[in-house]
Amino acid sequence: MLNVKEMLEELNASPYEEIEIRTPHTGVVEFVGLAPGDRVNGPSGKWLERPGTLLANLTREKNKKPICATQKGQVMDIRAELEGRFVEAGERLLTIRHFLSKEEVLGRILKKALHLFCAPERAKYYFVPEIDAKIKAGGEQSVKVREGLDMFIVSRMKRETPLSYSGPEGIIYAVYFQQGDNVDGGQPLIGVCPESQLTLIQDVVSRVQGEWEERD
Amino acid sequence: MARHTLLIANRGEIAMRILRACVTLGHDFVCVYTTADAQSGHVRLARELGGPDRLFRINSYQDPSEILAVADASQATAVHPGYGFFAEDFRFARRVVERQRPLIFIGPSWTLVRDLGDKINTKRIARAHSVPTIPGSDRPIYDEMEAVELAQTIFAFQQDQGIAEGCVLVKASAGGGGMGIEEVYDLDKFRSVYRRIRNYAKRNLSDEGVLIEQRIFDFNHLEVQVLAERGGKNAVHLGTRNCSVQSLGRQKRIEVAPGFDPASLTYAFDAAGVLDAITRHSVNMSLQVGYDNVGTWEWIVTPRGEPFLMEVNTRIQVENGVSGVTSRIQGRADGADGVDVIAEQIRLGLGEPLGYTQQNVSTTGVGIEYRILAEDPLDRFTPCLGRIEAFGWVAEPWLQVFTQVPTLQLGDEPYEIPMDFDPNLALGIVWGQSLDEARARGVEFLGGLVLQGTDTRGEPLRTNVDFLKNRTQTLLHF
Numbered sequence: 231m232l233n234v235k236e237m238l239e240e241l242n243a244s245p246y247e248e249i250e251i252r253t254p255h256t257g258v259v260e261f262v263g264l265a266p267g268d269r270v271n272g273p274s275g276k277w278l279e280r281p282g283t284l285l286a287n288l289t290r291e292k293n294k295k296p297i298c299a300t301q302k303g304q305v306m307d308i309r310a311e312l313e314g315r316f317v318e319a320g321e322r323l324l325t326i327r328h329f330l331s332k333e334e335v336l337g338r339i340l341k342k343a344l345h346l347f348c349a350p351e352r353a354k355y356y357f358v359p360e361i362d363a364k365i366k367a368g369g370e371q372s373v374k375v376r377e378g379l380d381m382f383i384v385s386r387m388k389r390e391t392p393l394s395y396s397g398p399e400g401i402i403y404a405v406y407f408q409q410g411d412n413v414d415g416g417q418p419l420i421g422v423c424p425e426s427q428l429t430l431i432q433d434v435v436s437r438v439q440g441e442w443e444e445r446d
Numbered sequence: 447m448a449r450h451t452l453l454i455a456n457r458g459e460i461a462m463r464i465l466r467a468c469v470t471l472g473h474d475f476v477c478v479y480t481t482a483d484a485q486s487g488h489v490r491l492a493r494e495l496g497g498p499d500r501l502f503r504i505n506s507y508q509d510p511s512e513i514l515a516v517a518d519a520s521q522a523t524a525v526h527p528g529y530g531f532f533a534e535d536f537r538f539a540r541r542v543v544e545r546q547r548p549l550i551f552i553g554p555s556w557t558l559v560r561d562l563g564d565k566i567n568t569k570r571i572a573r574a575h576s577v578p579t580i581p582g583s584d585r586p587i588y589d590e591m592e593a594v595e596l597a598q599t600i601f602a603f604q605q606d607q608g609i610a611e612g613c614v615l616v617k618a619s620a621g622g623g624g625m626g627i628e629e630v631y632d633l634d635k636f637r638s639v640y641r642r643i644r645n646y647a648k649r650n651l652s653d654e655g656v657l658i659e660q661r662i663f664d665f666n667h668l669e670v671q672v673l674a675e676r677g678g679k680n681a682v683h684l685g686t687r688n689c690s691v692q693s694l695g696r697q698k699r700i701e702v703a704p705g706f707d708p709a710s711l712t713y714a715f716d717a718a719g720v721l722d723a724i725t726r727h728s729v730n731m732s733l734q735v736g737y738d739n740v741g742t743w744e745w746i747v748t749p750r751g752e753p754f755l756m757e758v759n760t761r762i763q764v765e766n767g768v769s770g771v772t773s774r775i776q777g778r779a780d781g782a783d784g785v786d787v788i789a790e791q792i793r794l795g796l797g798e799p800l801g802y803t804q805q806n807v808s809t810t811g812v813g814i815e816y817r818i819l820a821e822d823p824l825d826r827f828t829p830c831l832g833r834i835e836a837f838g839w840v841a842e843p844w845l846q847v848f849t850q851v852p853t854l855q856l857g858d859e860p861y862e863i864p865m866d867f868d869p870n871l872a873l874g875i876v877w878g879q880s881l882d883e884a885r886a887r888g889v890e891f892l893g894g895l896v897l898q899g900t901d902t903r904g905e906p907l908r909t910n911v912d913f914l915k916n917r918t919q920t921l922l923h924f
Contacts, residue, residue: 255505256515290515316519319505319512320481351831351902352865359645386829386865390646412866415902 234437237339241330245445249301249326255319257290259312266307270299270326286323303328329445336438340404343434344421345397351415353386355393355407362409370402375422382419400424403431449473450796452552453517454488456528457507458850459873460764461488464526467789469495476520478504478513482864487850507531510538517549524550524796533761536560552795554739554760562735562758566619566657572755575734577727580746580754582659586619590640596658597636604660613661616640618647620655624696629661662748666690666924667698667756668705668721670728670743671769673790675800678736682800683725684773684785685809687765691917693827699910700917701765701815703772705747707881707922714924715751724753729804731755740766740791749924762791764873767846768815771877776806783846784813784877812884813877814921816892816914820869820899823913829869830908832901833860839874840894844887848873860899871897871909881922888918 253259262284264270270283282299289295303326312323330338349355357365358380364373375381375395382393404421407413423431451474454464461477465488468475477492477500484503492500502520504512508531517525525542532538539556542549553559562568566586569579582600587593597614604612611631616639618626626646630636640656648654667689674681686705689698705724706717728743742759766787773785794800820830837854839847849872851861863869874891878884892915899907 255509255512256502256519291511291518293511316515318503320503386831 234339234434237342238335238438238441241335241338241442246303246327246329248306249303249328251285251297251300251323251326253288253297253317253319253321253323254295255288255290256317257288257295258314258316259321259323260287260289261308261310261313261323262286264305264308264324266305268305270303270305272299272301272303272328288317297323299326301326301328331444332438332442335442336435337404339434339438340421340431341406341418343427343431344403344423345400346406346418347395347397347420347422348416348418349407349413350393351384351386352412353384354410355413355419356383356385356409357381358383358392365402365405370405370420373402375400375402375420395422397422398424400427447796447798450524450550451476451520451522452524452526452792453513453520453522453549454478454526454528455507455513455532456526456530457483457488457867458486458870459488459848460528460762462491462850463767463788463848464528464792465491465495467786467792470786471789471792473792474500476500476502476516476522478502478507478516480504480506480866482866485852485861486864487852490852510541513538514541514545514549518547522549524552526552526792526795527761529761529763534559534563534759536563550796552739552792554737554741558735558737559760562737562741562760564619565617565757566655568755568758571735572731575731577731577755578753580659580662580756582615583657586653586655587658588654588656590637593640593656593658594636597630597633597640600658600660601633613663615659615661616643617657617659618643618651618653618655619657620647620651620653624692624698626650627696662746662754664749665746666705667692668724668745668747668753669701669763669765670725670745671766671787672728672732672737672741672743673787673794673800674732674737674739674741675794676738676797678733678738680800680803681729681732681737682802682804682807683729684769684787684807686721686725687768688922689765691921693821693823697827698765699817699819700914700921701768702884702921703768703813704809706924707812710881711922711924713751714749717751717924720747720751720753727753727755731758739794740787762788764817764870765815767848767873767875768813771813771846771875772809772811774808774810775802776808777802782843811877811879812881813875814884814888814918816874816876816888817870817910818872818874818895818897818914819910820863820871820907821910822908823910825908827910830901831863831865831869832899832907833862834871834897834899834907835860836896836898837861837871838896839891842887842891844877845891846875848875856898863899885918885921889915892918 272282274280286297306325308324376399379395381395400422403423406418453476479489502516527533536556536559539551542551569584601612614630669687671684688702688705691700708717744756746754770787771784821827836856876887
């Protein structure tokens with residue numbers, strides 16, 4: 231049985247995560263004057279259309295790319311020595327300490343409550359067109375899955391093979407991967423909620439909503 | 447000749463060969479790599495031959511801005527695309543040469559990459575120059591009804607010809623490398639295959655165009671290696687290659703030069719005449735279209751000895767080395783390894799004249815190239831991921847091995863096979879005076895190869911070495 235209280239206490243003991251902001255590609259770095267301790271905001275708006283606080287600019291081929299905060303939080307350290315330098319892809323620029331929101335806490339707890347169907351191996355995963363269309367039309371929770379259902383296309387080393395779902399019958403409650411991104415073996419692809427457990431999941435949701443205090 | 451700095455926009459063994467060719471020709475180089483490739487041979491070799499300043503970590507080999515930003519930051523003057531990635535991307539080739547700080551693209555002019563990069567367009571160009579091509583559509587098909595009607599016509603044609611089991615080939619028109627191709631034996635299944643290929647093409651190639659043509663059975667796949675100088679006025683060939691040993695996905699596994707061996711094997715047709723015809727057609731077409739770098743004319747030869755041009759690869763190919771090892775240029779100090787086709791490509795790309803004619807080029811002996819991959823030939827050549835724990839071979843004067851995998855002994859730090867790319871581990875090229883000698887040496891090389899590892903499930907790593915060994919005995923038989 232899921233012990234929600236214990237999990238909430240565990241998360242309360244360390245209620246944040248540290249996010250490293252790295253350069254998405256090569257370019258010349260130009261910081262915008264933030265200092266350690268400064269507060270920054272993540273993207274906002276209904277479709278996250280408003281970017282987060284500007285952290286730095288990365289200029290490549292005369293195109294200036296703003297590097298924005300991906301989450302709300304506090305700047306921890308900035309690598310000022312990179313100012314004005316051409317850097318490689320993946321170079322760490324700064325770190326943000328982000329306090330967990332209710333949704334994030336809920337996501338973490340749900341991962342323990344739902345039946346997770348995981349990637350059998352490192353590959354790129356796609357939903358088969360029929361499932362993809364259903365999710366696009368009605369959202370992920372509109373799709374029922376059952377044992378043996380052809381759900382995914384696994385793309386590995388440029389070869390594509392189908393992958394069937396195995397596990398209890400239920401609805402897709404959460405999708406944990408981005409189509410086309412590499413997913414490591416063992417990482418969850420979807421979280422499935424058997425219909426008999428929908429009440430329990432609703433209970434978890436309401437407890438987190440009521441008991442988790444946001445600090446930021 | 448001016449000293450250039452070449453940015454090598456590729457990875458693995460081809461990047462290593464380009465790098466070595468740069469050093470041989472006295473040019474500087476710059477290499478790029480991604481995080482997944484940090485252990486790769488080209489990174490180690492670049493560090494060894496040029497130091498850490500010649501290496502740049504990028505987010506993707508397929509991001510043109512990354513390549514060009516590194517080119518600017520390193521003051522590179524030319525870009526070598528290798529094979530795959532940008533090698534046949536005319537937009538990239540155009541962008542390289544038409545920017546504010548123009549660079550040299552080591553490859554054909556972008557207009558040629560564009561015109562010959564499309565199989566169907568190539569078919570039209572070939573037909574216009576009286577080069578024989580495979581019966582079938584000569585434009586991309588976008589309409590399902592039209593595709594079905596064409597398939598019906600081809601099946602009916604094969605029935606009229608007395609072919610017991612007719613077959614239609616459905617290909618993504620912008621595809622290549624054996625990807626996006628399927629055979630259809632039954633008209634009832636045509637629609638589903640057509641839709642699958644169309645979806646594949648849309649997802650991976652951004653073009654839904656599909657080519658439909660007659661599937662020719664039991665053919666041999668031959669290639670002609672062409673070298674042409676800037677301006678397209680002079681061109682030569684370095685003989686032919688036979689690439690008929692392929693995986694189920696139509697990806698080449700063994701290449702042999704020359705394409706047929708009429709001196710030691712008997713053919714049901716005039717094999718020497720076919721080799722002569724395809725080299726003649728290839729060089730003539732190259733001159734007629736003004737081709738201006740290294741390229742490969744790929745041919746199908748039917749059991750009756752009819753050659754049909756399949757496509758033109760406007761780039762260096764994986765198997766260029768096997769043509770190099772069997773070619774000699776009169777008056778040139780090429781070593782026992784023959785002609786370095788990549789060095790020739792760089793030279794021609796930088797605008798040097800060819801400096802020789804077809805009369806100065808001769809071929810000698812037989813070369814065999816083995817592509818060693820982590821894959822399971824017994825399970826439809828499925829790629830095998832994992833780590834290599836022991837890797838090595840016995841060095842011989844008749845053997846060249848190109849690999850990004852470090853030589854390893856059990857107990858060394860294992861090499862992780864990156865999953866983002868083809869599971870190519872090594873290319874081994876052997877040379878012999880005759881086909882028999884080359885085959886014997888091939889078997890000796892594969893027999894002495896040490897290749898051990900563990901896959902991601904903890905089982906022994908599967909490779910195609912036994913498959914290559916088994917297929918060696920029947921090479922060039924037709």
